[in-house]
Amino acid sequence: MLWEVVSGDLPHFLGQVRELQESHAKATKELALREARILELEKQVAGLQKDYLELSLESTSREQDSRRRLLLSCIQATTHALAHGHQLNPTTQIPVLQAIDEFLQDMLDTDVDQKTLQSITATLGSLLHDPSCLLLPSIVALVHTIFIKLTLVAAMIPASLLPDVVPIFSLMTKSSWGTSVLVGCNFVGALLAIMQSGTLQTKISQPIYIALLSLLQHLLDHTGYRALNQQHHDDIFAFFKVYARRLHEEFRKSQS
DSSP, X not given: XXXXXXXXXXXXXXXXXXXXXXXXXXXXXXXXXXXHHHHHHHHHHHHHHHHHHHHHTSOOOHHHHHHHHHHHHHHHHHHHHHHTTTSOOHHHHHXXXXXXXXXXXXXXXXXXXXXXXXXXHHHHHHHHTOGGGGGSHHHHHHHHHHHHHHHHHHHHSOGGGHHHHHHHHHHHTTXXXXXXXXXXXXXXXXXXXXXXXXXXXXXSOHHHHHHHHHHHHHHHHHTTTGGGGGSOHHHHHHHHHHHHHHHHHHHHHHHO
8 A cells, every 4th residue: 555655656756856956956057147147247336436436536527527427327227237137227227328428429529539439339238238228218319319429430430449339330230220220320321431441451350341341231221222312422432432442352362
């Protein structure tokens, strides 16, 4: 009788033990990932606080003031993410985007600081990776304004800084909404201006050059090439003239 009871319940019991072991292993893995994320966020907060302190001890010019506000907003947003499930709170991103918008305007009026540009694109990347942030109309409007200015910045910066901005534009093209924003900002015009330089390929890496071509092709395909209607015909001719020359040179090299 005992054996019948044991033999009947044992497989069920062992199955429950196996499920508990699998559940424990899964929970342990999730906790490890969470701890790693917490550590990463803590390091970000520590680094941002250090930068903020250093800037606070410097001069109080308009440029430094904008950078201080940007860094402080990033600290606040990252700290909030650390305390609330590691997702960005959309409302905390509004002051961040406002600070970014102001500093991009400063860049257009004065000079472009590479470190700050990298901070801006990294912050935008974090925001674009969190879909909940793009549900607020106020954030969508700010992002559109920011990319208008970032498009102008991209057209005026030296080629050496293009690797700092190309990835964020590529990220925008991952969605139809982001692509429409870039079309509305006339990013096609900026790309044509950037790529007209006959020495561009010698100043940037091949992956960045290919990324620029991919961006242009994507935007033109998205608009059925209607985006070219917004451009000055001399600019279009100059771009394709340079592009045709490059293709001819590459063909000659391949035949030699």
